[in-house]
Amino acid sequence: MATSPETEHPVKAFGWAAKDTSGIFSPFKFSRRATGEHDVQLRILYCGVCHSDLHMAKNELGFTQFPMVPGHEIVGIVTEVGSKVKKCKVGDRVDPHLQYAYYDGTITQGGYSDIMVADEHFVILWPDNFPLDAGAPLLCAGVTTYSPLRHFGLDKPGTSVGVVGLGGLGHLAVKFAKAFGVGPDRHIGWYHRHGLCNSFPIYGSKFVEAGREAYLGRRAIIGSATGGLKETQEMIDFAAKHNILPDVEMIPMDYVNTAMERLFKSDVKYRFVIDIANTLKAE
Ligand SMILES: [Zn+2]
Known part of the structure; x- marks a missing residue:
């Protein structure tokens, strides 16, 4: 019925x-x-x-x-x-x-x-004293960019990152990279603009289509949810500490x-x- x-x-x-x-x-x-x-x-x-x-x-x-x-x-x-x-x-x-x-x-x-x-x-x-309004997009766009930077070891000084496409994801990828002490890519700098509506961060020699991860994340499989949750909490605490806001x-x-x-x-x-x-x- x-x-x-x-x-x-x-x-x-x-x-x-x-x-x-x-x-x-x-x-x-x-x-x-x-x-x-x-x-x-x-x-x-x-x-x-x-x-x-x-x-x-x-x-x-x-x-x-x-x-x-x-x-x-x-x-x-x-x-x-x-x-x-x-x-x-x-x-x-x-x-x-x-x-x-x-x-x-x-x-x-x-x-x-x-x-x-x-x-x-x-x-x-x-986190206390962290704005709710501007901070909201971190919960998807933030973790979508934070996660591959950490996963590929691009979270320490001496590594470099260039982002293809300056959008919701791309601008956050650069903010996180800077907070990690990562430098801009030798060839394209922090950004390479292009016409697509999504951002496709490029990490060192690895090409990571971060937007795609977002879609897969939304299909969400319970098995991956725990890691995702832990990482999201870690990301939001890191963002608050370094005042990273979209x-x-x-x-x-x-x-x-x-x-x-x-x-x-x-x-x-x-x-x-x-x-x-x-x-x-x-x-
Ligand atoms: Zn999303």
């Missing part, structure tokens, strides 16, 4: 969803599960806009289930915790680190919405369709962040 998104779970939620492959967003009422004993409920404050949100909204990866609320660069404030939660408490600032599918088989709607419930295992703790343009929720058009044309320096707390109005 079909259940409506609004009554599927007990907790009312509101967001903006793509309803079909046109990828056009509009207001959407749905629901979240009740806070379980290991769960954390949070009020979403900001959510970054990632290229993969655009691809998901248009079902370009082939597995979108509509209606679909995207958004996986989510930061918010904890409003309720289950009885067995140890990792955080009410009032803490966290990233719920979205997993698209829960073990109960239901699809988890993303962060272009007002509230979220996540298992404490997946929660990333936000360059962002804050937008209201109802600007999202225009933002997607601009994102498609790479007309953003370098990442949109939706001001959920102040501009998402339940209808």
Whole structure:
């Protein structure tokens, strides 16, 4: 028997969803599960806009289930915790680190919405005194660039990095590289501009298509999630310590369709962040 998104779970939620492959967003009422004993409920404050949100909204990866609320660069404030939660408490600032599918088989709607419930295992703790708004894109774009730099040993003085494409990913790759003490590539410097909308950081002699990793990451396989979580926490702590923040343009929720058009044309320096707390109005 079909259940409506609004009554599927007990907790009312509101967001903006793509309803079909046109990828056009509009207001959407749905629901979240009740806070379980290991769960954390949070009020979403900001959510970054990632290229993969655009691809998901248009079902370009082939597995979108509509209606679909995207958004996986989510930061918010904890409003309720289950009885067995140890990792955080009410009032803490966290990233719920979205997993698209829960073990109960239901699809988890993303962060272009007002509230979220996540298992404490997946929660990333936000460092004190680190901005939530500008910091949100680090949760995908940040870890996508931080991770290969670490993986390929390009995280120490004496190594060099050049980034092909100056975009949401590329500009962060350079910020992390500088913080690691890495130098610019001898041939192309820090950046080589080109016309593609994604950034493809090039690391020493190795060519790493970092954007692709982002897509694979979103398909997320539980087996790799633990390493991903640990690395994301490590990345965000490192970013806070070295004050690494992406360059962002804050937008209201109802600007999202225009933002997607601009994102498609790479007309953003370098990442949109939706001001959920102040501009998402339940209808
Ligand atoms: Zn992303």
